[in-house]
Amino acid sequence: MALLTVRNLTKRFAGLTANSDINLDIPEGCLFAVIGPNGAGKTTFFNMVSGFLAPTAGTIEFAGEDITHLRQDRIAAKGLVRTFQLLQLFKNMTVAENVEVGFHLATTGGVAAALSRLAWFRRQEADVHARARELLAFVGLAGQAEQDAELLPYGQQRLLEVARALAAKPRLLLLDEPAAGLNAHETDALAAVIQELNRKGTTVLLIEHDMALVTRIAHRIAVLDFGCKITEGAPDEIKRHPDVIAAYLGTEEAAYA
Amino acid sequence: MTSNRTMTSRASIFTRLGDYGYFAIGGAIFIALLFAFVFIQGGYLLTVMQLAMIYGLFCVGLNFFMGYTGQASFGQNAFAAIGGYGTAILCVEYGFEPVVALVASMAIAGVISVIVGYPTLRLRGHYLAMATFALGLITYDLSVQWTSLTQGYMGYSGIPPLGIGPFTVEDERWKLVCLMVILLFGLWVSGRLRNSRFGRALRAISTSEQGAAALGIRISQYKLAAFVIAALYASAAGSLFAHVVGFISPEVFGLQMVVVTFTMLYVGGIGTVLGPAIGAVIASLLPQILRSSGRFQDIAYASILLLLLIYVPKGLSALSGIGRSRPVRSSTSDADQARPLVSDGRVGSDCDMPAPQARTGS
Numbered sequence A: 001m002a003l004l005t006v007r008n009l010t011k012r013f014a015g016l017t018a019n020s021d022i023n024l025d026i027p028e029g030c031l032f033a034v035i036g037p038n039g040a041g042k043t044t045f046f047n048m049v050s051g052f053l054a055p056t057a058g059t060i061e062f063a064g065e066d067i068t069h070l071r072q073d074r075i076a077a078k079g080l081v082r083t084f085q086l087l088q089l090f091k092n093m094t095v096a097e098n099v100e101v102g103f104h105l106a107t108t109g110g111v112a113a114a115l116s117r118l119a120w121f122r123r124q125e126a127d128v129h130a131r132a133r134e135l136l137a138f139v140g141l142a143g144q145a146e147q148d149a150e151l152l153p154y155g156q157q158r159l160l161e162v163a164r165a166l167a168a169k170p171r172l173l174l175l176d177e178p179a180a181g182l183n184a185h186e187t188d189a190l191a192a193v194i195q196e197l198n199r200k201g202t203t204v205l206l207i208e209h210d211m212a213l214v215t216r217i218a219h220r221i222a223v224l225d226f227g228c229k230i231t232e233g234a235p236d237e238i239k240r241h242p243d244v245i246a247a248y249l250g251t252e253e254a255a256y257a
Numbered sequence B: 001m002t003s004n005r006t007m008t009s010r011a012s013i014f015t016r017l018g019d020y021g022y023f024a025i026g027g028a029i030f031i032a033l034l035f036a037f038v039f040i041q042g043g044y045l046l047t048v049m050q051l052a053m054i055y056g057l058f059c060v061g062l063n064f065f066m067g068y069t070g071q072a073s074f075g076q077n078a079f080a081a082i083g084g085y086g087t088a089i090l091c092v093e094y095g096f097e098p099v100v101a102l103v104a105s106m107a108i109a110g111v112i113s114v115i116v117g118y119p120t121l122r123l124r125g126h127y128l129a130m131a132t133f134a135l136g137l138i139t140y141d142l143s144v145q146w147t148s149l150t151q152g153y154m155g156y157s158g159i160p161p162l163g164i165g166p167f168t169v170e171d172e173r174w175k176l177v178c179l180m181v182i183l184l185f186g187l188w189v190s191g192r193l194r195n196s197r198f199g200r201a202l203r204a205i206s207t208s209e210q211g212a213a214a215l216g217i218r219i220s221q222y223k224l225a226a227f228v229i230a231a232l233y234a235s236a237a238g239s240l241f242a243h244v245v246g247f248i249s250p251e252v253f254g255l256q257m258v259v260v261t262f263t264m265l266y267v268g269g270i271g272t273v274l275g276p277a278i279g280a281v282i283a284s285l286l287p288q289i290l291r292s293s294g295r296f297q298d299i300a301y302a303s304i305l306l307l308l309l310i311y312v313p314k315g316l317s318a319l320s321g322i323g324r325s326r327p328v329r330s331s332t333s334d335a336d337q338a339r340p341l342v343s344d345g346r347v348g349s350d351c352d353m354p355a356p357q358a359r360t361g362s
Helices: A042-049 A072-077 A095-102 A111-116 A119-139 A154-167 A184-199 A211-217 A235-240 A242-249 A252-256 B002-019 B022-041 B044-068 B077-092 B098-120 B125-145 B172-194 B197-207 B209-214 B219-245 B255-268 B275-311 B332-343
Strands: A002-013 A016-027 A031-035 A057-062 A080-082 A172-176 A203-208 A220-225 A228-233
Touching: A002 A042, A002 A203, A016 A042, A016 A203, A016 A220, A016 A228, A031 A042, A031 A184, A031 A211, A042 A172, A042 A203, A072 A080, A072 B209, A095 A119, A095 A154, A095 B197, A111 A119, A111 B172, A111 B197, A119 A154, A119 A184, A119 B197, A154 A172, A154 A184, A184 A203, A184 A211, A203 A211, A211 A235, A220 A235, A220 A242, A228 A235, A228 A242, A235 A242, B022 B044, B022 B172, B022 B275, B044 B172, B044 B197, B044 B219, B044 B255, B044 B275, B077 B098, B077 B125, B077 B219, B077 B255, B098 B125, B098 B219, B125 B255, B172 B197, B172 B219, B197 B209, B197 B219, B209 B219, B255 B275
Parallel strands: A031 A203, A031 A220, A080 A172, A172 A203
Antiparallel strands: A002 A016, A002 A057, A220 A228
């Protein structure tokens, strides 16, 4: 059974159909990519799956449960965690603290626990502290742990978002254009991190613009264009698919039309 | 780039000094001397400092909502009014023990803050500011018009001093000591909550609600919690005011209070642990120090506030690392990688303060 099942997902913004009847199955353990040219509706699709946007029609099932109308934090609690194309780092906190916030779902305790600081809470805080640093080491930011997050170079901020999302222990990690604005070297580093975390068992749904990156690391690719899924398949099939080439490069007929 | 490098290496010397808290130690000595002076001097200064402690407590609470969580409230004075009137009515009309009255008032303020906060906190930004502002105005009007409960403009007088059972605190110096202890307790709570799972969630909300929600933080719940905590602090401050001064009227908890406490928050350093208390002391003392300048008093006061906001925009507590949870130790390799990129945007500030980017405690 697929981990994420999307059926007939549709979003209309006052006449503009941003997503139309999208069907998608993402098997557990897969590194799945959704690609498409600018304005194809990738981010809209992402926002609906992660609960940041209510769909006009259709259903989203995660691990056999209907999550179509759940609030974002409830969806995250089920194990579906996302990152943002426009980074949403906590700029007033250090790099390590950003990741520590990521452990929110994996930990418990509110005001009373923070005040009393019983043994279990102290242990938990120490654990969060240590594991945040492990995750930073995993994405290669160990040396920057105590810096303010907003001081990181852009490429490292992207890595920090991934580390923070991983702290929430996602079953499915949604990455929204993680390579946007990265140079070739940074993109490689990011690709390595994504492949590694996928190998460790996290299912990944990746939205990406960068065809080269996606065809290199994804197991399976779906292509959106004008809000519709035009095809889906293995990277090699996608690269050769005439509709995909048409969507990205245009066709002769389209040029005449 | 090269000039940045030299600046970074120079700054790192200051950073290391800051790590050992030279500013913090200096500040602590200054505060100790200040209190010693006030205790020896006595008189009017004692009252000023008592009020500073009470305002400080209020600001520490407001800081939960406005500093840590980054929301705007122009109406927290409403809860101070609830505390003040709760204490006055319960003590004067019903002969409650001061401590019981204080706790009962806090409970009332807490319940009301939940009822009011639940719908109000759905608003954001300017709308939230307007709604909370209305809350303060409504409470003011109630305290004026509901004369059967509040005695209107006349206010309540003859409120007994603080005390537990047979022990009452009547001596002005002891009052100040009590208030200091209470404020320190308030600060301790604030610091402990700030650096915990709870506090991290609040601070996450302040910069990115979307990011926080994506990590499973229930935004509305945490905002409400911060609002209620701020209300509890405000109510306690209102009660203490009633006990210490012995008289309250609607004016005490009016618009003036909003303006004064905002000043304190920003002067001291919003979002830091100690900032609100430092701001409360500074903003209370400044007018007293400036009184000798006669009719230029207000101009001098305003000028100093302006200068502070321009040159210490993150508040006085940002001058040292004292508001910060953990010391920042940036190795030189870090600095080389990350600083140059940042300095592009903040060229000027590098020279003003020792390593300011790394030390702000918000």
